[in-house]
Amino acid sequence: MAIVIEGYVNIAGKRSNCEFPAYPGVPGRFYEVIMPDAFKMSLLQTTCIKLKVDHTRVIGSTHSGELQLADDSRGLWAHALISDPAVIAAARSGCIRGWSFAFIAEQSEWYRLDPREKLYYRKVKRAKLLEVSLMIEKDAAYSGTTVNVKNVEEEKPWSFMKLKEILRP
Numbered sequence: 001m002a003i004v005i006e007g008y009v010n011i012a013g014k015r016s017n018c019e020f021p022a023y024p025g026v027p028g029r030f031y032e033v034i035m036p037d038a039f040k041m042s043l044l045q046t047t048c049i050k051l052k053v054d055h056t057r058v059i060g061s062t063h064s065g066e067l068q069l070a071d072d073s074r075g076l077w078a079h080a081l082i083s084d085p086a087v088i089a090a091a092r093s094g095c096i097r098g099w100s101f102a103f104i105a106e107q108s109e110w111y112r113l114d115p116r117e118k119l120y121y122r123k124v125k126r127a128k129l130l131e132v133s134l135m136i137e138k139d140a141a142y143s144g145t146t147v148n149v150k151n152v153e154e155e156k157p158w159s160f161m162k163l164k165e166i167l168r169p
Contacts, residue, residue, distance in 0.1 A: 003088055006079040007146035009069075009099040009132050012036040016141045019119070027110060028118025034142075035125050039071040039103070042129045050131040051080055054138045055100060059084045067132065076101065078132050090136045091149045098147060100140035103127040 015033045022028045043049075048063035060066025060080060068079040078099065082088060090096055107126035113119045 001088065002081055002083045003091055004079065004150045005082055005091060005096070005134065006148050007077070007099065008074060009076040009078045009101050009145060010034050010142055011144040012038070012073070012075040014142060014144050017143050018141050022118070028120050030120040030122050031113070032122040032124055034127070035123055036073055037071055038124050038127045039076050039129045041126060043069055043071055046129065049129055052131050052133040053087060054136055055102065055131070055133045059087060069129070069132070087134060087136070095136055096147050097135040098140050098145040100133045100135050100142070102130040102133070104130065
């Protein structure tokens, strides 16, 4: 048995929910936003982007055909064919919290949010996408992702998951 999970992995222009810690080469703690078309070049140039669960276990990839990705004016869209029993069970029970992703920023701009603190805002204009991840046990850094689950055999969406908006304050 297989299911299809699709939806927006990231909504372009929407700020991250969390504050990321500073690390070498970064001026300080920061929030970030992925700009429209930031992943477009990466999708054209990268032959294998992994599909994971909670950023840990690989369950597919673009190379093996389980994952298809597109970067449109709204954001990063994913279409995933899922045959992993644990993920199917999580989808059936409504436990998929949304999507997440890992990337390397190739072009970005930094802005200081608070002159009294080292708190910054990063606009990511171009990025190399490394993976997308279905979030079951963990929360994603971005809200507003959409999840649509379909039973492949029946081609009917499960109504309780149809375009479920994962919105966190």
